[in-house]
Amino acid sequence: MGAQVVPLDDAEIEDRILDLPGWTVDEDRLNRSYRFDRHFQAAAMVLHIAQIQEELGHHAELTLGYNQLTVAVNTHSAGGRITHLDFGLARRIEEIAAGHGGL
Numbered sequence: 001m002g003a004q005v006v007p008l009d010d011a012e013i014e015d016r017i018l019d020l021p022g023w024t025v026d027e028d029r030l031n032r033s034y035r036f037d038r039h040f041q042a043a044a045m046v047l048h049i050a051q052i053q054e055e056l057g058h059h060a061e062l063t064l065g066y067n068q069l070t071v072a073v074n075t076h077s078a079g080g081r082i083t084h085l086d087f088g089l090a091r092r093i094e095e096i097a098a099g100h101g102g103l
């Protein structure tokens, strides 16, 4: 069981997402898809994200396609709502995306 985390309200979400171009809110999750030139670039980014997730103790749902990776994250311990933990993970993912060739 993680510590209790408070869901962000809509205004807080709208404000924070301004710093995350390409990310959207859908079904109470933060979402983004990245495209790559090659499958292995997308697969390598999955592993890098897994490393960050283990460091943060917070985990997204990752969907790996041929040349696309989709990230969706909310906070299970906050009733499946969006919290600051989701934005923290999203920011870390954004920081590494370009280095993997993700657009």
Ligand SMILES: C[C@H](O)[C@H](O)[C@H]1CNC2=NC(N)=NC(=O)C2=N1
Binding pocket: 001, 002, 057, 058, 059, 060, 073, 074, 075, 076, 077, 078
């Ligand atoms: C104990 C551990 O930190 C918790 O189970 C974490 C793990 N990763 C998690 N990830 C997400 N997305 N939501 C959570 O509530 C969550 N809880």
